[in-house]
Amino acid sequence: MTTHADFPGSVGLVEPQTLHVDGPxxxxxxxxxxxxxxxxxxxxxxxxxxxxxxxICHALSGNHHAxxxxxxxxxxxxxxxxxxxxGKMIDTDRFFVVCPANLGGxxxxxxxxxxxxxTGRHYGPDFPVVTVGDWVRSQDILRAALGIEQWCAxxxxxxxxxxxxxxxxxxxxxxxxxxxxxxxxxxxxxxxAFNEIAxxxxxxxxEFHGGRxxxxxVVPRRGLMLARMxxxxxxxxxxxxxxxxxxDLRDGRISYGFDVEFQVESYLRYQGASFVDRFDANTxxxxxxxxxxxxxxHAHGGDLAKAFAPxxxxxxxxxxxxxxxxxxxxxxxxxxxxxxxxxxxxxxxVTSDLGHDDFLLTMPHYVNTLRAYLNRAAVEIGA
Amino acid sequence: MNTQTTHSHDGLRDDLALISxxxxxxxxxxxxxxxxGALLAHLQAHKQVSGYGLEIDADxxxxxxxxxxxxxQLDLDAGLEQxxxxxxxxxxxxxxxxxxxxxxxxxxxxxxxxxxxxxxxPNFGHWKPRISLGLRGLMPVSGSLPNRWxxxxxxxxxxxxDFETLCRQKQVDIVRRHVVNHAHRSNIGMRTFPxxxxxxxxxxxxxxxxx
Numbered sequence: 133m134t135t136h137a138d139f140p141g142s143v144g145l146v147e148p149q150t151l152h153v154d155g156p157x158x159x160x161x162x163x164x165x166x167x168x169x170x171x172x173x174x175x176x177x178x179x180x181x182x183x184x185x186x187x188i189c190h191a192l193s194g195n196h197h198a199x200x201x202x203x204x205x206x207x208x209x210x211x212x213x214x215x216x217x218x219g220k221m222i223d224t225d226r227f228f229v230v231c232p233a234n235l236g237g238x239x240x241x242x243x244x245x246x247x248x249x250x251t252g253r254h255y256g257p258d259f260p261v262v263t264v265g266d267w268v269r270s271q272d273i274l275r276a277a278l279g280i281e282q283w284c285a286x287x288x289x290x291x292x293x294x295x296x297x298x299x300x301x302x303x304x305x306x307x308x309x310x311x312x313x314x315x316x317x318x319x320x321x322x323x324x325a326f327n328e329i330a331x332x333x334x335x336x337x338x339e340f341h342g343g344r345x346x347x348x349x350v351v352p353r354r355g356l357m358l359a360r361m362x363x364x365x366x367x368x369x370x371x372x373x374x375x376x377x378x379x380d381l382r383d384g385r386i387s388y389g390f391d392v393e394f395q396v397e398s399y400l401r402y403q404g405a406s407f408v409d410r411f412d413a414n415t416x417x418x419x420x421x422x423x424x425x426x427x428x429x430h431a432h433g434g435d436l437a438k439a440f441a442p443x444x445x446x447x448x449x450x451x452x453x454x455x456x457x458x459x460x461x462x463x464x465x466x467x468x469x470x471x472x473x474x475x476x477x478x479x480x481x482v483t484s485d486l487g488h489d490d491f492l493l494t495m496p497h498y499v500n501t502l503r504a505y506l507n508r509a510a511v512e513i514g515a
Numbered sequence: 516m517n518t519q520t521t522h523s524h525d526g527l528r529d530d531l532a533l534i535s536x537x538x539x540x541x542x543x544x545x546x547x548x549x550x551x552g553a554l555l556a557h558l559q560a561h562k563q564v565s566g567y568g569l570e571i572d573a574d575x576x577x578x579x580x581x582x583x584x585x586x587x588q589l590d591l592d593a594g595l596e597q598x599x600x601x602x603x604x605x606x607x608x609x610x611x612x613x614x615x616x617x618x619x620x621x622x623x624x625x626x627x628x629x630x631x632x633x634x635x636x637p638n639f640g641h642w643k644p645r646i647s648l649g650l651r652g653l654m655p656v657s658g659s660l661p662n663r664w665x666x667x668x669x670x671x672x673x674x675x676x677d678f679e680t681l682c683r684q685k686q687v688d689i690v691r692r693h694v695v696n697h698a699h700r701s702n703i704g705m706r707t708f709p710x711x712x713x714x715x716x717x718x719x720x721x722x723x724x725x726x
Binding site: 448464467468471472476477478479480481482483497500501504505507508 | 567573576577579580581583584585586587588589597598599602
């Protein structure tokens with residue numbers, strides 16, 4: 133085990149790296165980026181034949197910092213530290229793990245908050261709408277830059293799982309294994325509806341200023357907070373909220389007013405408020421649009437099996453029983469299409485309590501299934 | 516899984532070795548209730564077979580994944596309508612028929628999805644269960660029926676005659692039948708009086724039209 137002394141079980145101190153790409157990079161929306169930065173982190177060591185690389189695709193509010201700590205007194209590790217590290221589910225003693233931040237993000241790769249190369253001002257609303265396909269093409273540029281011919285596996289949960297599917301379709305030869313967790317082949321009307329309410333909360337905030345709030349030195353705080361509060365409800369199951377908060381009152385009694393009374397209200401306000409400090413409203417708009425647009429079957433008359441025709445990777449698909457945002461039935465759509473297309477696929481439906489966010493945690497059935505799967509993937513390449 | 520565990524020379528459980536003999540090399544196989552994936556792992560290694568196992572138990576799913584078998588964690592009782600007509604060469608169901616909610620409907624589905632179907636089940640018409648129930652008045656417990664009435668997963672036990680009556684009603688062709696004892700051996704007695712002397716029955720079935 134190669135563990136940092138001060139951070140047992142963790143990859144320890146990590147430092148983000150930047151790949152500067154001199155474009156132009158054409159995008160699905162018809163616009164292009166003349167140049168951009170991809171910020172990424174890596175954990176573990178690339179082996180001599182560069183066959184043990186694993187790409188992690190992040191979800192809506194994720195970034196390049198998936199594991200480890202940025203400083204000795206960093207209070208929190210990366211967003212998937214429970215699952216990535218020495219001896220963990222995604223074992224950095226065996227794999228070279230790469231996690232890039234997606235284009236359009238905040239505090240990482242080029243996004244709306246970055247300076248426009250021509251004007252020197254923040255892109256703001258001028259940052260083009262990016263798609264899952266655009267992200268995957270940019271990640272492929274990073275792959276080539278790192279000297280990796282083929283990923284041993286591409287792994288992602290939620291919106292990350294959609295990128296995994298896109299990889300398997302657009303660059304079939306570039307990955308051996310596709311691990312799709314708590315995802316869906318496209319959003320339902322209900323999913324899009326939630327996203328639209330979140331976007332409306334942001335764009336109708338008086339401090340949004342058409343997306344140019346940076347120039348006014350303000351942030352659409354209330355809108356972004358509302359968007360996150362709404363999102364958070366969809367990440368948790370009814371059961372989980374019941375178990376965590378019930379109808380507990382913060383001060384032990386009803387006050388017949390509209391201030392925070394129930395614990396769940398206090399929790400949501402806290403989640404919303406702390407999100408505003410680490411996320412950008414324009415990025416939230418872009419990420420939800422990428423989710424809404426993802427639909428690989430669309431170009432094939434709605435036939436997902438046809439969309440999967442080029443796939444050569446083996447698939448491991450995992451869903452969680454308490455996830456109602458991307459319920460198990462949505463994962464089964466992916467599995468059915470892969471079976472129809474005659475592809476190699478395994479599917480595990482993990483009994484869980486928390487909801488959509490279960491994919492970030494470590495239930496034994498989940499961890500042991502994926503560990504067994506990745507163990508075989510590692511053995512195949514001699515890692 | 517109700518059958519007593521015995522193994523052939525290459526480590527495959529005997530009942531699975533019998534099924535394996537009936538499957539043609541290179542076939543596409545769907546294994547319903549695939550357990551730890553032993554049959555598919557064996558067929559992949561020795562007969563270049565491709566396919567999927569369906570399994571409900573989480574620990575078994577992990578075993579399948581570890582064995583490199585494509586496994587889908589699905590409930591057989593939830594139906595198989597997602598599988599296309601004639602999309603597999605063989606649909607196999609080993610010792611699970613008596614555990615499902617509607618065995619007759621599942622057999623229809625197997626025949627629709629596969630060109631051939633292979634079904635195995637413990638024969639309730641064997642003389643031991645008959646004596647247990649008929650003379651002693653007790654629900655049978657034996658090598659092929661190891662559970663007691665209150666903890667058995669078996670909810671639709673049948674006899675060889677019951678099963679063949681159902682096949683006749685459904686106009687299903689019985690391509691092959693093999694009847695064995697709980698150690699998976701056969702003899703002339705079992706071949707002559709399968710419903711009385713056979714403990715485990717194996718059938719290869721085919722839809723009448725496609726025979």
